[in-house]
């Protein structure tokens with residue numbers, strides 16, 4: 001099972017939709033991943049924000065294996081304990097009232113779009129179904145979420161797209177109020193644009209947006225697929241913006257490594273989603289929900305305070321690195337912009353990988369999404385590699 005033969009077999013049989021690194025990971029523990037040849041890597045990607053507790057956290061492994069040996073799946077015509085416990089925790093800790101479980105971020109956003117349209121169409125008629133999203137956003141790869149994604153590059157060659165989406169620049173309330181009309185049912189935003197380059201929205205803008213939406217009964221949907229589950233230092237990023245959205249989506253970090261997505265919403269929206277209005281065969285899977293319950297149990301207030309401390313230490317270290325022009329993002333969702341055009345995030349990422357540190361890119365920025373369980377020693381080790389790589393440029 002060496003790397004070269006795995007790469008050959010992948011090329012023979014798997015769709016080449018990803019620009020992969022020449023790296024095959026076979027095992028992980030904490031923040032360390034090992035490749036097929038036994039080399040160790042310090043992982044500051046968390047599998048793009050998914051492994052919130054790192055690799056194979058004991059509480060998570062225990063919860064998942066226990067559930068897998070007890071009841072691995074039932075259809076959604078029956079009740080089972082793990083999803084009910086998860087729903088209760090998510091509602092209690094967000095202030096939202098109801099939740100629907102799917103299997104991914106895109107699916108969660110699809111559910112959010114459907115719930116928003118159902119509410120609006122029931123109350124105001126079929127013409128009020130428009131969704132406004134932000135330029136440079138990312139909401140997923142299904143046709144509706146791809147359409148919601150405000151980046152032209154994703155829209156080539158896959159049309160026709162669902163109707164009813166409009167895009168406005170982030171931070172521009174005038175553009176938003178001009179775009180919102182009698183057909184608008186919802187505004188969908190990421191509070192920190194992840195794939196768009198780790199760009200946090202301005203707090204005043206988000207406050208004004210929430211107020212405008214409330215006045216017009218336009219639903220505010222916050223896509224917390226990447227920002228949620230402790231990533232930004234609070235359970236959800238909206239808490240730091242002082243708002244309570246009408247609908248919040250969650251996925252990536254929620255399952256701690258298993259596929260799960262959630263759409264949380266206020267009761268006034270939820271009451272329109274009756275029997276038959278939405279569904280998912282795998283949604284609310286007991287094993288995935290058991291993993292999510294272990295994640296949320298771990299992410300108590302003391303743990304989240306620790307995340308904020310670690311984030312401050314990491315951010316201060318990053319700001320002091322050579323060639324770093326700016327550090328963007330929130331909590332443990334961080335982007336690095338460099339001070340020279342010829343220093344590309346892709347080249348820095350590749351150099352870090354050769355030095356045993358796994359990091360990501362987002363647009364022109366280097367992106368760090370370390371597991372929330374990282375230690376000060378992990379932070380210092382990552383900073384040392386970044387320093388070595390950047391100082392050589």
Ligand SMILES: *Cc1c(COP(=O)(O)O)cnc(C)c1O
Pocket residue numbers: 103104105106107109138139140141190194195223224225226227251252
């Ligand atoms: C990753 C991501 C998605 C899509 O999630 P999938 O699980 O890949 O479908 C949607 N929105 C945001 C903000 C994301 O970061």
